[in-house]
Amino acid sequence: MKLLLDGGGKIDYDMIQADTTVKDLLEAIDIFLRDNTLPCDNCEESCCKKAWSVEMDNVCVNRLSNWNKEAAVSFVQEKLLKKKNYYRDFNQYILRKEKNCIYITESNLCTIYEKRPVICRLYICSPKSYRYNLLRELVGSTYLKALIYEQKMRTDNFTERTIKKYKANPAVLAKDYDILLEDVFTYAEAEGWIDFDERQELY
């Protein structure tokens, strides 16, 4: 998978195959940003210092908690807030903060760079094609919702049936951003986030 610019100069990608993973997408973004450096050094207002929500996903929380169940529960309770995702109509967790992200330094360095949220890794502050934006949003939503489920699984006493339902989300209990995009799309279709035609446009 490779990121490129479409005819209108917007960020797009070449194609998604049956074995393309979220990791492939993240690597494609890293390569694109290496070749098309953003003007972060001269950016007067760092995106990490704006009032935007920093949405938190399960893999990021587990990494920051060193895969410790109790630490993950405390992290969510102390550092995160629940906020409605109005676009997709589900609850998600965001960082508890005033304006700046709690992980940005004065000199604009992210102190958790290697473990930063997937939503930060998917972000590019340049015009994007419709399908790139949709892809980014579906991947993000899948991992955001997985954190909601994992926190419930850690704190509530659920039946096997409920747990099985939660595990329909392919990112639940994922150790990395390595799930198949195919599985993200199948989940998104089941959730009603996309229909068959929208899915075909993503390939």
Ligand code: SF4
């Ligand atoms: S990624 Fe953020 S800091 Fe870098 S140029 Fe874009 S808005 Fe500025």
Ligand code: SF4
């Ligand atoms: S986690 Fe890091 S990359 Fe993400 S908003 Fe905070 S400082 Fe920026």
